[in-house]
Amino acid sequence: MPDGADRRQTDAEVAHWRMAVEALADLDAVAAPEAWAALEDYLRRSVRDRLSGVVAALTAEGLALQRMLDDGHDLRAVRHGLLRLRRRYLQVETVLDFYGDAVNSRTSPQLRGLLRGFDALAGDSMATTLTRLGIDPPLALVYQDRGLGAAILRAGIRLWDDGHPSPAAAIKLTRHNLSHPTALLHETGHQVAHLTGWNSELAAALSERLTRRSTELAGVWEGWAPEIAADVHAFAQAGWAPVAALSNVVDGSTRAVYRIRAGDPHPFPFMRVMLNVALCRRWYGTGPWDDVATVWEQRHPPGSAPGDAGALTRAGMAALDEIVDVCTRQPMAAFRGRALSAVLDPRQVSPAALGSLARQAGASLLSSSYLRRHEPLRILAHLATRAAAEPAHAGDHRTRLLAWITDLGADTAAPVHRAA
Template identity: 30%
Template sequence: MDTRLRSDALLEMEARGLLARLNQIRPLALHETMVPAAMLPLRAALDIERFLHTGRTVLRRRVEDYLTWLRGPGRQAPPAEQQHRFVLIRMRFNSILSQLDMFTEVVTQRSESRTGTWLSGLDVLADDALRITPLITDPPPAVCYLARGPGAAIRRARTKMPGGDLSPAAIIRIPRERMVGHGIASSLVHEVGHQGAALLGLVESLRKDLAARRPSGTREQAVWRSWERWISEIVADLWSVATLGISSTLGLLAVVSLPRFFVFRPSGDDPHPIPYIRVLLSCGMGEALHPHPQWAAMRASWKALNPVAGLPPVRQQELAALEAGIPAFVRALLAHRSPALGGRALGQVFPTAERTPARLLQLHATWRGDLGAMARQRPSLVFAVAGQARAAGRITPEAESQLIGALLRAWALRSTLASAEQITTTRRVLARAS
């Protein structure tokens, strides 16, 4: 028998080939080119590189240990055991590649003209939106990238990636077609809301609270079970409405303006509310957080665009019961308390007093389109102002798009300069200590 075809020799060649491919994987910092303003946030970049480096180091040791075993006692082991050990290592290798590909997709777009700095600016917005409540003081880093399709998504920080490792950062996918306008903030802050809700344990505590509040009537119970089933998406919408005001609902309309069948389609096991009800919920939450006649007008417009007439009577009754239950549900939602909220009601942990429609319009009038003045504000506040001005007809979609593009670049540049200053300060401290 040709010794090259022995099981241990075949597997040794495969393992050495795997090791050679592993050694060709370069750090992300050497993998892509981009202007400094498009770079990942410093903390995110360091955490991601450290995460990937650790994975490669552990895998390299496993491959080397396997080769040592294969050349020693493993040489006499049954071929099936040799194969089993190698397959486990190769599976881990493929997981490492999947992790690398995921972060490479985030980084690669930073090299695109304009897109790179826009994404860096959106990173700043994501961080600001996570800090919208004082209960979150040290959020995990968040990085954004664009993808085709109408929906946004998030892989939350500290959740499992391929291979079972925990992600070092939140990775937020933004629909490319939403760049750039107030709608981009609506999608982004909704996804940030999922991360914020996870950090505060809101979904679990809310489900328990809603189950305890469930009414006794048969129809009312069915309505409240729907709220419980949809609560993970509802709390993310709440985060967005509390942060952005009507800008959030306007952005939501763009996502759920679908063919009639989909607007009214039952959600089944989908955690997203029925699109028709989801917009009415957004209006209900906005009305409770930021009282103003605009919410009633928005609700009426949505219902006019999507009349329930023509639906089967049973379906109309179901939708009517859900709509009638929104006020009581929103009151329960905003009154929710849990240990993570520090004794406050959920509706009290957001800066709603600073983001009333009247104040947002006042800020719009005060800033008068001054890019420098706006760039110094919290990004989430600026997007809230832009959306409110859009709803009031005080800014055109064209002007809004140009303004937001310029602001994203300004925030990206400011973030880059702040990171450079932080590095310089750290070096000076270390130099003095030595």
């Protein structure tokens, strides 16, 4: 190809991708201004500033490439830089689309108010654990989406290079679970476990304890540690409330609840539900969680579990008390040499403790702004159990829960980080 044609074509290609990058700078095209306005000021500033920084870095890269071309650098080097710029552009576009979709999920005044409340709850969940450990909690951005399960893009994850970490813990809640939102505390548990180093430490502790029973059992539970940590975090902050929500999400045919998927970090559904029941039994004794276990064992008899799942079920069920003790009572460096239960005491969210809170507060449980800001997680734990405990009145309980969460969002004018 003649050098003149190559240079003209390369010049046009650089101009194309530079214009594409510059268009990304308009964050009001990424999410509607009214959706941005629905975020608290501190959260909006943090997210927009970080995303603007990502685009600014990419813009500088495009300008540097243009200077290389203008200064007569070798076209092969310019071409290499151009392909790199294009790859960077697609990465940044993906990041902007993700946050744009999350912000734009606040599509109505009602949903905006509700998601602001969830932002506050997620922030309180992380702060309650992390501030006791001397770790600054990240901001939280909660969005609504379809599907069965929740998810998180952790704060601090590198967006596309070492200089641009994710600006907030972006947490997906599904529509069906907005009225039973304890999955939020599972997702914040992932962030907590990441920041404290709990995942690897729990994996090693489970492996060490279960190796006494079988190396195969130890290896499987070691691989499940990140999801176990998140489940245990939700239990420690909400008691038995997550059990009902979890059983609804992971239920299915008997074949499905015993299916082991290669590379899946989650325990297979039957074992996961039984672990969550065991957490409640070990800390609280008998209770409504026993109904969940009884029904699951009747619908999905462990004796019918096929192959490896059957062997892992039998061995895992026998080891559940030990597993619970490792997760909640064994001192960990992640918790400054203490057990998780010394940082988050599960007894504070036992049915008896939550019932006492509700009785003492009376009508003010739902109306008091003081209680909303000082006992948000315990009130959430109490309200999230009402529909499961009284299904005949589930609609009324849902209305009260969502109204309370919306009121919590309205209370939150600035982040409150405390060791509650």
